[in-house]
Amino acid sequence: MKSLEEIILLQKKISHSPNYDPILLERMFFKISKRWIGGYSNIDAITEAKKSNQRGMSAILNYLGEGNTEKSQIDSSVSEYFTLLDLLRSKNVSASISVKPTQIGLSIGYDVCLENFRRISEKAKQTGHFMWIDIESANFVEDTLSIYLEVLRKNRDTGVAIQSYLRRSHSDLLHLMENSANLRIVKGAYSEQKDKAYQSNNEISQNFSRLVKLIFKEPTYNGVVAIATHDSKLVDEALALYNKGSKRMKNLQFQLLKGVRDELKEQLVKNGYVVLEYIPYGAKWLQYSLRRIRERKRNIFLLARSLIQS
Numbered sequence: 001m002k003s004l005e006e007i008i009l010l011q012k013k014i015s016h017s018p019n020y021d022p023i024l025l026e027r028m029f030f031k032i033s034k035r036w037i038g039g040y041s042n043i044d045a046i047t048e049a050k051k052s053n054q055r056g057m058s059a060i061l062n063y064l065g066e067g068n069t070e071k072s073q074i075d076s077s078v079s080e081y082f083t084l085l086d087l088l089r090s091k092n093v094s095a096s097i098s099v100k101p102t103q104i105g106l107s108i109g110y111d112v113c114l115e116n117f118r119r120i121s122e123k124a125k126q127t128g129h130f131m132w133i134d135i136e137s138a139n140f141v142e143d144t145l146s147i148y149l150e151v152l153r154k155n156r157d158t159g160v161a162i163q164s165y166l167r168r169s170h171s172d173l174l175h176l177m178e179n180s181a182n183l184r185i186v187k188g189a190y191s192e193q194k195d196k197a198y199q200s201n202n203e204i205s206q207n208f209s210r211l212v213k214l215i216f217k218e219p220t221y222n223g224v225v226a227i228a229t230h231d232s233k234l235v236d237e238a239l240a241l242y243n244k245g246s247k248r249m250k251n252l253q254f255q256l257l258k259g260v261r262d263e264l265k266e267q268l269v270k271n272g273y274v275v276l277e278y279i280p281y282g283a284k285w286l287q288y289s290l291r292r293i294r295e296r297k298r299n300i301f302l303l304a305r306s307l308i309q310s
């Protein structure tokens with residue numbers, strides 16, 4: 001069993017068998033996916049966030065969804081974040097939120113999205129939680145950064161992601177740093193054209209190092225600097241720079257996805273670093289989980305074995 005496509009083919013074959021039960025199949029996928037997601041609902045996600053807290057980490061909760069163009073979908077996503085923030089406060093969970101711009105209107109217009117981010121950010125300020133802005137495909141980057149800088153003016157407890165695969169990120173980072181922005185450095189998760197993005201793993205990692213070094217050139221930088229990768233080499237590089245700067249960077253943190261590299265999280269926590277676990281949740285869990293499954297051969301085997309057993 002080599003690829004996810006073969007698994008999907010197998011699933012289709014199973015679906016033609018007389019014993020096929022779609023609910024059972026979905027339940028089985030969900031059971032496997034629970035490793036990477038918080039669950040269907042905000043209550044499930046909060047339960048998982050509490051588990052992160054018990055393991056010495058804070059959580060970052062993300063309500064799954066992107067590319068919304070219907071007003072009703074956009075409004076209900078905004079209202080989900082309002083509910084989530086109230087729940088986080090009432091249940092005393094250590095967590096921030098992370099919101100995708102196209103989930104709350106960027107696919108239909110800049111102003112709608114800005115207004116929604118302003119509303120969520122204001123709510124987050126009231127409940128005392130940090131708000132991250134996820135960064136999406138290259139055509140949304142310019143608007144996302146501009147929206148972020150608008151929101152940052154009113155609420156310092158907000159941050160944005162920067163993708164090391166994008167060629168433009170070096171100059172974006174310089175501009176963000178001039179504004180003492182709170183930064184999350186990631187490799188980047190979308191498929192981009194060669195003229196916009198580095199294509200090889202090597203180039204993407206090298207640029208990640210370059211961006212991190214650029215920030216550490218100012219070891220007293222007072223914005224949050226979040227190293228968001230599972231790549232041990234890049235984590236070690238950031239730690240070396242931190243120690244070389246006599247640990248003067250006050251707001252260094254590490255962000256990792258739920259279900260990935262738990263042993264690295266544990267090690268970082270044990271060594272006294274701030275670690276946050278990113279936990280997505282919601283009805284759109286399948287697409288997200290398939291992305292995680294695709295990432296590693298071992299996950300594909302796990303899925304194949306469960307399918308055959310079921």
Ligand SMILES: Cc1cc2nc3c(=O)[nH]c(=O)nc-3n(C[C@H](O)[C@H](O)[C@H](O)COP(=O)(O)OP(=O)(O)OC[C@H]3O[C@@H](n4cnc5c(N)ncnc54)[C@H](O)[C@@H]3O)c2cc1C
Nearest residue numbers: 134135161186187188189228229230231255256257260278
């Ligand atoms: C907290 C967080 C927030 C993010 N936010 C965004 C965002 O806003 N926008 C965006 O475009 N992308 C975002 N990403 C995704 C990111 O861009 C990458 O696609 C994703 O993190 C995979 O890249 P990596 O840095 O882990 O490196 P990879 O090259 O995928 O992995 C590097 C190494 O990590 C180890 N590894 C990776 N996965 C596993 C695993 N499952 N089990 C064991 N070891 C593993 C392996 O040794 C691997 O060689 C985010 C990622 C994180 C962690």
